[in-house]
Amino acid sequence: MVGPALAASPAGGVALENANPLIYRRQGERPVTAREEDDELPDAIDDREIFDLIRSINDPEHPLTLEELNVVEQVRVKVNDAESTVSVEFTPTIPHCSMATLIGLSIKVKLIRSLPERFKVDVHITPGTHTSEHAVNKQLADKERVAAALENAHLLEVVNQCLSGRP
């Protein structure tokens, strides 16, 4: 690293946990197919569609999306439209990332707001990529705690910021 270490941060002078993360290229927009434009043919909800919902979520710390940080990848998204299940694994940028729960919460909230209500949504940490994997997974699976978190103005604000489009 050339030059002085990163000191400024969007969080107001506090050093980022992972100041120089790897950055990955964004996928392009999904091209619209002729089939999709046909009024009659149904389009099943597929992995890419789920991935498109979450890839543009902003990271709470960096001015980057979860896709750019490789926190979410299409291969870690599994959807079964017929059985109404969605499972997403996300990979925190570093194994002790304290934002993991918040990132997971953002993904979960985005999916709950965006998917038909029939879906059961599971969000987990990619196995072996975080020191508190079990604890984070358990919190994310507890819908009562998720509901309570979203009634907390501060948390809701952070989550909404992660979910609102880039300026």
Next chain:
Amino acid sequence: MKDSLTLLSRIPAHPDSRCWFLAWNPTGTLLASCGGDRSIRIWGKEGDAWVCKSVLGEGHQRTIRKVAWSPCGNYLASASFDATTCIWKKNQEDFECVATLEGHENEVKSVAWAPSGNLLATCSRDKSVWVWEVDEEDEYECMSVLNSHTQDVKHVVWHPNQELLASASYDDTVKLYREEEDDWVCFTTLEGHESTVWSLTFDQSGERLASCSDDKTVRIWHQYQPGNEQGIVCSGTDPTWKCVCTLSGFHTRTIYDVAWCHLTGALATACGDDAVRVFEEQPLSDPQQPTFTLTAHMARAHTQDVNCVAWNPKEPGLLASCSDDGEMAFWKYQRPEAY
């Protein structure tokens, strides 16, 4: 098993929100519901239809997680994510908030009245269980703060005829408490569930306790007094509770509630797979190793997670359920004839 559970009616109890919990009054004439819309609704039957008798809207700032009727039926307690518990007094059709119990650090998850009506228990994400004493003037005083759990306490329930309290927690355990020299103590911890225990229910006798969990199982615990015939070891004068049966393989997602009918002995569950199920103990099974059979399975009881099941205390087989879809449903349970 087919047709053992039939839908009587379905009502959008808390539209645009989720319905968390239902509670019958002791005479079975009123049903209270609560939900994410911060309101409590009281439902009564007019003719064949269940209609909303009143809406209790002004008490809480956040989600109302659970409600509980006092044994006399004149009071209703509500537990909310706003960290308070409200006590509502019934005057004819109307309800008035007569007390707000503060003290928990954050979300209150459950509230329950003791059979005597003199004690009230609450629990919270702050890991504590509080026991409150009620006096003649509707004054509530905290008697005891129990910090036995290491995590979020999800549910509290009283023994049907003794001053004995049970709590279920995110720490995967169930704890039982009794009074000892003006204070309350935890005398035993029931371990066995592999994830959050969401709810508990005693059978009519109080000999048995059922617990349901995120590990997709229901466990039946049996009470053994000191000096029992089976030779189960007890410490001192306290009874021992032992898991005598595990219902596994029936549920495909988290089980949020379990309810034991005190009239028929049927055990109902509310599950995150949208289903309502009813189990019954096989008539001839060994009480020390009972076998439970699935006697009803309503796969799409609701369009989303089922949060609560509640048996009517007076009308055998009348079951109410509610769901994240904001609806509540009334079911008629008929024991299959093969039984």
Next chain:
Amino acid sequence: MMAAGGADVDAGAPGSRLQPWERESAAQEAAEGVKAGTCTILDVVETLGSSLENGDSRIRARGLQMLSEVLLQCYSVLQEKEVTHLVLFSENRLKDHHTVIPFVLQGLKALSMCAALAPGLAVSVLKAIFQEVHVQSLLQLDRHTVYSIITNFMSSRETELKSLGADFTFGFIQVMDGEKDPRNLLVAFQIVRDIIVKGYALGPFAEELFEVTSCYFPIDFTPPPNDPHGIQREDLITSLRAVLTSTPAFAEFLLPLLIEKMDSDIQSAKLDSLQTLNACCMIYGQKELKDFLPSLWSSLRREVFQTASERVETEGLSALRALSTCLSRSVLSSDDEDILESFLRGILQDCRHHLCEPDMKLVWPSAKLLQAAAGASLRAYYRITSSVFPLLVEQYNKHLQSSQRRTILEVLLGFLELRQKWDPEEEDKSPLLCSKGALCSMVFSALVEPNVQLQLVGIRVLTFLGLLQGLLDHLDVARLVDSLAQFILHEEDSQTSLAAMEAAGTLTPFYPEIFSRCLVRKLSEGLHSELQEESSQFQHDRCLQALAAVSTHPSIMKETVPILLQHLQKVPKGSMQAGIHSVVSVCQSLQQVALQCKKNAQNYWYFHQAVVPCLMGLAVQAAMQENTHTVLSQVLLKEDSLSAMVLVISAACMYLSPELAAQSVSKVVPLFLDGELSFLPGNSFPSTFQPFQVGWDGQHPVATQKKLVALLTAFVCALPRNVPIPQQDRLLRELLALSCSCDCPFTATAAAKCFAGLVNKHPAGPQLDELLGAAMNKLEEGLNEGPRRSQALTLLLWVSKALLLRYHPLASRLTDKLLVLLGDTVLGPAAGDGFALLMADSPDVLGKSCHADVRLMFRQRFFTECVPQLVQGFHTASPGVKANYLKGLSHILNHLPKPVLVTELPTLLPLLLEALSCLDRVVQLSTLHCLQPLLLDAPLVVSLHVDTLVGKFLGLTESPAMAIRIAALQCLHALASLPTPVVIPYKPRVIRALAKPLDDKKRLVRKEAVTARGEWFLLGTPGR
């Protein structure tokens, strides 16, 4: 007293009893007197005498105020002697009580504008001011007066002022020191800039002058709301920057300041510093920069490496380019240290190694820094690239993942693109030439990788290499062309093959022989293969596309056009459908070739002569042969084929010069009117061509020939407006007759369009009036009754449009007819749809590209005339036809500019809401499209109807038509941007209702539902 100019002034206490307006009028009168010569200024002074010398400073102040007001009005007529007298008097008064000073200054300001100011007085005034007045303790307005005096002297007495030497500069420094008012600062900055630029002596005061201005840097100023002065932050920034960057003498002070401010946390300070640095590089040389280069570089590097702001990055890069440009400018004498070299060396040292980590964050900032430095001059470019090119090659070979390789190639591409900034020059010393072999083998290897993205960058890199003349040798180019041919003919991914075609099009003009030999021949062979399976049809299409794409050089075009024309006559065996497809594909390619050669008149004329007669000949021959049923003639006469040919003919005519166009049209019109076949190629025409002949209708030969009127339409309507059309009147009457008498809608429409296209360009006058009269009669007749009412409606629509576009007075008579037809149970719906035709930009005969007469505001005109009638018609119409009116209305509104709509919205909105409930889907969709932007632009009006809108939009999200569901969801999304208190009551309902479209069977609908619902969730919550 009255003699003193008629001013009725009480000398004892002038103004003491006068109200301000009275004083003003007294001054006015005195000034008029002076100007008229009825009195002199000294008379006025004398009159004021006692008050000017009164012991009470308030009375003196009033006297001086009066005097200055007179002076301000009549300074231009004063005599030198008078001026001298007044100046000396005023200078003396500057020593007076401070309450008097402002009026003295006012007077001096007036005097400073006098042409009759004796030499030496300017200096004396300034000296007096510098000495006697503590400017910064004056009020804003009075300080402004001082600046005005100085400005006035500077513009009129420059030499005199310069004689003051550095004292003037020093005096001014003291005057402005501590100035706070933005209005004054703008003037003061201008004075400082003039001091420097006009070469006033700074003496030892350069640093002081810098200090007294630079203390405002960076400008931190927010204009108060409703500021009447209208000074913006930007004004001050620009003005101060002009001062700071006006002289290299400030460099030693300015550069450290800029470095300090770049390091601050405030983004605006960073931006200002970077822009200022950029500006001062324009006048600095390496002497000024030298000592600061290491610090400047490290600040710039930090900004680019670490910033989250794209603006800071952009400014940082452009400042770096400016530095490098500045250093490149300095002439290098042999014993000078080459500062550019050492500067660039430092940059390379800090950035080069990041290029070795193509998946790390810093690779792009490093590449951008290097490119910014390299972009300054060819010398810098050579220096940087001679180091970077070998490195990139090495790294490419070291990294095997395609994403890494792609990044490396993209970085390389950035450097290659830069090379275009300078003229080509002998490439013998160029680092490109040195690395050429390695670069080429790297890029060629990228092309054979399976990764599409990598191939795409590879193709672009090769294109740039090919554009650098003399870089690639014959073999390289041949290899390049082979690779492109490979992609075009065999690559399944259409992105890659399209990129290859584009590259071929770009490079063909540079290497025409090789492209002809290696690509055109292959493409031509590709077309020869038998068309049987679908795969070969796919390949044929590719070849046709590619033939068009490479036709960017005259010699190539002369090869490809005949190939394409020949292919047109080769009808594939198999289905009719495949034949039509083939004709349409060839025509698309021909159209593209036409557009590519339109700029070169010679090539375009070649194209026109080669293609138009050929197409017409084929069509005419087919029309004559049709009863003999050859497959080719059947295929060519299908409407899809004819429509494709129409586009080619149109494209081949619209760019002709009037002379050539006249030459060509003189052959085409006789072909259609008189069957004159001589200009068509080939000579075996079995019968006569008489498309306008009134034969037995429905008889085959005549009906098919008539269809070819579409080709005539394409030709004559594409010509420039001033091209004479032979037998125009006869032609127009034939067209008019055909449009109303023909059963075939294709032919009738073609005739109507041709008529309309010619009418639109027809010069005004009796001939046109007569023609239109005939058209009106035809229309009356045709619309009344009979089997061809819909043909008459088509004619009505096209003629209306032709006239509407040119503001012809008859247009409204025609549109009135159209409005009446909305109430017609049979023609009404088509008339409603017709409004879309009237309002839309016409892509063909009535479009600008066809030289039609299109007035700018025709839509607004039509809107104003038509909408009241439409609205009234709607209210009085019977229920069965109401929808037609709404359809018409929504088409009109949909094409109107938003500002017009917003003003009309309050009256129109109720009707639009009604249109939303209309069952006609076209009306629904068009109304939604019309409403969506209005929700964003006219929130107040829309808010009044929010309840209805929410309900209607939610209802339409369940429409059977996908497009309507999408549009309704977009409207719901837009609704969320209304003021929160207006919409928040609907939040639970909308969120609940939008759960359903989240499960729509169509993905595109779900996508809109997700966006809209997400926005409603954010409504009224923190963090929105």
